[in-house]
Amino acid sequence: MRIGELAKRSGLSASRIRFYEASGLITSARKANGYRDYAAQALWTLQIITSAQGAGFSLDEIRQLLPASPEGWQHEQLLAGLKRKVAEIEVLQKQLEQNRAQLLVAIDSIENRPEDRACTDNARMLMERLLEQQAT
Missing domain, CATH: 1.10.1660.10 (Multidrug-efflux Transporter Regulator; Chain: A; Domain 2)
Known part of the structure; x- marks a missing residue:
């Protein structure tokens, strides 16, 4: 055709x-x-x-x-390739869940910022908290 x-x-x-x-x-x-x-x-x-x-x-x-x-x-080659892709997807899902959790922390920190704390100070504290989480 x-x-x-x-x-x-x-x-x-x-x-x-x-x-x-x-x-x-x-x-x-x-x-x-x-x-x-x-x-x-x-x-x-x-x-x-x-x-x-x-x-x-x-x-x-x-x-x-x-x-x-x-x-x-090739049965074994196909099966191995599919299983390998599933494993890669699972790693990506874990990373995405970690990213989601960090974003939710950021949102919560911004939404619940004490009124007497400047946005810049709040952002600095948030970044320090996120960096500490990444280090652990």
């Missing part, structure tokens, strides 16, 4: 498809007239790429996991 049809069926722009091709994630054959011709497998591959990116995989990670053909999945 030509790139216009593949773009329509995949919901991706033609430039995005060309980018994935230039990145080595999909392939096409060139017809005599110079047009790209994509196999039906290209649509399947684009759907996997889109889903994997939505799950947080980089293009390099996707490239390592994608089989050369739909029948070429």
